[in-house]
Amino acid sequence: MKKGHWLYSIINYKCPKCHNGDLYPGNAFNLSKVFSMNDTCSHCGQEFEIEPGFYWGSMYVAYGLASGIMLAGFAILYFFFSVELTTGILIVAGVLILLYTWVFRTARAIWINIYVSYDKKADKQPELYKNSPTKN
16 A cells, blocks of 8 residues: 555554654554554644544444454354354454454544545645644
8 A cells, every 4th residue: 555545544553644653652562552642743743633532433433343343253253164153252252352452543543534634745845734723
């Protein structure tokens, strides 16, 4: 995936405006920083929390991701491997618990990409945006 496409920003957890700065400090396996998110982009200055409570909507995205994982996982286990109902549910629930940080971070990345789009100028000339009153 090339820079400039919204999937690049989501997959790599990059700023949706310039695709350079990181959305999250550290990696998803550092449990003390799983729920931490950078306030602004280090490259272009885009604010990541656009308004108070902005990421409440990402809960719906997380619900969709988790439901898709559970449905697909259970269908694969049940129909292809003939796993019993309760065993399949337990396996899929365990996998979802392990993927929780990925679901959380990806849902937020998808949510901000819905509202902030890529701007070539912010990528090439970030100094134009760092001091501007409107960041998104």
